Amino acid sequence: MxxxxxxxxxxxxxxxxxxxRELPPDQLARLQAVHDVTVANPRKPEERAIFDAALAQAQxxxxxxxxxxxxxxxxxxxxxxxxxISVGVDNYALDVLQAxxxxxxxxxxxxxETVADTVFALLMATSRRLVELSQRVREGQWTQNIGEDLFGxxxxxxxxxxxxxxxxxxxxxxxxxLGFGMPVIxxxxxxxxxxxxxxxxxxxxxxTPLPALLxxxxxxxxxxxxxxxTRGMVxxxxxAAMKPGAIFINGGRGATVVEQDLLHALDHGPLRAAGLxxxxxxxxxxxxxxxxxxxxTPLPHIGSATHDTRHAMAALATTNLLQxxxxxxxxxxxxxxxx
Numbered sequence: 001m002x003x004x005x006x007x008x009x010x011x012x013x014x015x016x017x018x019x020x021r022e023l024p025p026d027q028l029a030r031l032q033a034v035h036d037v038t039v040a041n042p043r044k045p046e047e048r049a050i051f052d053a054a055l056a057q058a059q060x061x062x063x064x065x066x067x068x069x070x071x072x073x074x075x076x077x078x079x080x081x082x083x084x085i086s087v088g089v090d091n092y093a094l095d096v097l098q099a100x101x102x103x104x105x106x107x108x109x110x111x112x113e114t115v116a117d118t119v120f121a122l123l124m125a126t127s128r129r130l131v132e133l134s135q136r137v138r139e140g141q142w143t144q145n146i147g148e149d150l151f152g153x154x155x156x157x158x159x160x161x162x163x164x165x166x167x168x169x170x171x172x173x174x175x176x177x178l179g180f181g182m183p184v185i186x187x188x189x190x191x192x193x194x195x196x197x198x199x200x201x202x203x204x205x206x207x208t209p210l211p212a213l214l215x216x217x218x219x220x221x222x223x224x225x226x227x228x229x230t231r232g233m234v235x236x237x238x239x240a241a242m243k244p245g246a247i248f249i250n251g252g253r254g255a256t257v258v259e260q261d262l263l264h265a266l267d268h269g270p271l272r273a274a275g276l277x278x279x280x281x282x283x284x285x286x287x288x289x290x291x292x293x294x295x296x297t298p299l300p301h302i303g304s305a306t307h308d309t310r311h312a313m314a315a316l317a318t319t320n321l322l323q324x325x326x327x328x329x330x331x332x333x334x335x336x337x338x339x
C-alpha cells in the first residue's frame with residue numbers, strides 16, 4: 001500500500017496525535033512530519049501521566065491492545081479518529097465512537113495469511129503432539145522408540161470444520177483443502193460467494209448447518225470475531241455435539257469460548273485435544289488450568305506476530321490515521337456490517 005503523502009504548503013494543519021503503543025521508527029517519522037505527536041504507553045506507570053495529559057488534546061489516537069472505553073473517550077473531547085493496529089475492535093466502545101462520529105480504523109487484510117499460518121501450525125502441532133514430544137526430548141525422556149500411547153493423529157484427509165469464514169478462515173481453508181486434501185465445511189451467518197471471493201475453494205469448501213459441522217469435523221477451528229452474538233458461543237452444548245476424538249482450535253477471540261466448558265470437554269469427552277492462541281483473559285493467568293493441561297497446546301496470542309506482518313499493520317494504521325486527519329477516506333475504516 002502506498003503511504004499517504006504529507007500535506008504540503010502553508011495551509012497544512014498540524015494536529016495532535018497520541019501514540020499509545022510504540023510504532024516502528026519509520027512510521028512514527030511519517031506522523032511526526034505532519035502532526036505534533038506524543039508517544040505514551042498507558043500500560044507503563046511512568047508514562048501514564050503523559051498519556052492522560054495528551055489525551056485531553058488528542059485529535060488522533062493510534063495503537064492497540066488497550067481498552068479505549070467510554071470513560072477514556074470522555075477524557076478526549078477533541079478526538080476525531082482512532083486508528084487501531086489490529087483487525088479486532090473489541091477493545092473499543094463502538095457505541096460511543098459512533099455517537100460522537102469518531103472514525104474507527106483497523107488493519108484487515110495485511111495479516112490474513114500470517115494468522116492462517118499460525119492457526120494451521122497450531123492444528124498440526126496439536127494433532128501430532130509436537131510440543132509435548134519435543135519437551136520429552138529436552139527432558140531426556142526419549143530413551144527408546146515411543147509407544148502407541150504417544151502417537152498423534154493424521155491431518156491430511158481429515159475433515160476441517162470452520163466456525164466463521166471470513167478472510168482468515170478462507171486462508172485456513174486453502175491450506176487445508178489445497179495443501180492437505182482435507183474436506184472443508186464451514187458455518188457462517190450466510191454462505192460466502194466463493195466464485196467472487198475465493199474461486200480456488202469452489203467445490204472444496206461447503207457451507208454447512210452447525211449441527212452437521214460439529215458431528216462431522218475431525219478438527220473444529222473457531223475463527224469468530226467477538227460480538228454480543230458470539231460471546232460464549234462455543235459452550236458445553238457445542239462441545240457435546242462434536243465428533244468423539246475431535247480436536248478444537250481457537251484462533252479467533254478467546255471470549256467466544258466458555259473455557260470451563262472446554263476443560264470439561266477435554267476431561268470428560270468428546271475432545272481429544274485443543275490448541276489455543278487466544279484466551280478470555282490475556283495474558284493467561286498463572287492459575288488457569290489451560291496453562292498446564294496435558295492436552296492443551298497454548299500460545300501467547302501470536303497469530304500475527306512476525307516482523308513483516310506487524311510492520312505492515314503499523315504502516316496501514318499510520319496511513320489510515322493520516323488520511324482521516326486530512327479529511328480523506330481512510331484505506332480501512334471499520335465496518336460493523338462486515339464484522
